[in-house]
Amino acid sequence: MNASFIDMSAHAGSSLDSLNEWVAQVAALTRPGAVHWCDGSDAENDALTAAMQADGTLIKLNEKTHPGCWLHRSDPEDVARVEHLTFVCTTDRDDAGPNNHWMAPTDAHAKMDALFEGCMRGRTMYVIPYCMGPIDSPLSRCGVEITDSPYVVANMRIMTRMGAPALARIEREGHFVKGLHSTGELDPDRRFIMHFPEELAIKSYGSGYGGNALLGKKCHALRIASHQARTEGWLAEHMLILGLKNPQGETHYIAAAFPSACGKTNLAMLIPPEGYLKDGWRVTTVGDDICWMRPGSDGRLYAINPEAGFFGVAPGTSKKSNPNALASIQSNTIFTNVGLTADNQPWWEGLDEGEPVTDWRAEPYDPAKRPAAHPNSRFTVSARQCPSYSPESENPAGVPISAIVFGGRRPSLVPLVFEARDWTHGVLIGAAMGSETTAAATGAVGVMRRDPMAMKPFCGYNFADYFSHWLDFDNGSNKLPKVFHVNWFRRGEAGDFLWPGFGENLRVLEWMIGRVKGTAGAVETPIGNLPAASELNLAGVDLSAEAMEKLFGFDQTGWRQEFASIGEYLEEYGPRMPQALKDEQRRIAAQLEG
């Protein structure tokens, strides 16, 4: 081992003892050639990127059009999250619940340690201290990821507050989430993502893909944090956070949960339609993927975005769908698995300009063979580069949430928007969420599945307990947000999308804030409150009669079947499922019979 890389003395004798001890244990197991403690500095990043450029891990993009941008091509078999290889390892299997793959912690440790044994020989082991959330926020939590991937280091530097300030906080607090990662051989048969919520620990082997390897993100900020949040009385959610400023100058914050690759980044960065812009409406972005929230002293829920960057899906990002994202990724961005133009610019399907000549597998572009960009190709960029970035992202107190929105890809049945009658009904709406699967995880795309609160791949414990935890927030003293459900993806008979989406979604947000303030009307139905036709501003939107009927109508027969299926789904969780949720389902199912 190259001792010159090891600077343990700097951390000796302090409350970092447990960190030093763990690092030493991991080094003894994995046998790296060198150990490097990451400080997050520019100099460190420059040295790492230069080394990655030299060995081909990173390819420099056109410096004139995309200064500071890089392309990384992953192993073709390692392009997405692997839900079938992701485990929650609790002592009692029921604590992980039917929503998770489970393995006994001792078995999981033995399996992983056998994989990690000697796996970093000849490689550098990086120790990455990071903070999820503003460095001085009581809502934030710290972790340390040990990895042998410099690509992971470079991405973690963008996605988290990484380096010296995080290490100082860990030293103060004396505790942190332990994440151990190795890319291993990138062999899908030797790939596992294991979570040990009771130990606040993660072990990930065999993948370099973001959701499997950037352990601060899905593994820590959702799976481990959801467990921590339950024990500490807060919520860790798969939600964007946006600020909506109205012409009166009031800003309302909205948190919205959609499954992976269903438009969270687009909604978080929405640019209002022309008329709304003129009137003074603005959207600011606090987060695009993860939201940690807890009740403040006034009983409202206050939210932070634990992340510092965006790991967004590239395909489909365009001037029409998301001009703010496009502007964000013109510089200092790591692109993963996109195509290239002749002059070395990144290219993906849906981009307004340019032509691909090389595809994501470094082969000449041939549309008959494969798309230029992998459908789950990504950009990693600092949130501060986004034109709609909200300085409130750094507020240690978080932002007060006025509305929570649930939504999924539902080609049929589900109208454009409806509002929950109360919190319990809102929790049921979240629990019953369904959506078509996307390329963000390996497996078939376009298959309908229940994805409660968009947390199916991310909840670190039994969904039945998770729903109970949500219900507990309604304790008589909290002033909880209003809850809504949206569906931007309703299709007509011809298969076309009926709602224009993107910037036009502001019209729906406007109605929600009207409901929060008590100024907008609604029609009551068994499934919730729908906007009265006159209450949603549709001026300038050209909707067919079919679209009007499907987007704003309520199909009682279809919903009767849907509620029967929701009832069956809740039953799958057995006696742990909270009675209040089952009662709510039965009450609405009975109304639908009428």
Ligand code: OXD
């Ligand atoms: C993501 C995902 O990368 O949900 O955010 O897969």
Ligand code: MN
């Ligand atoms: Mn996500």
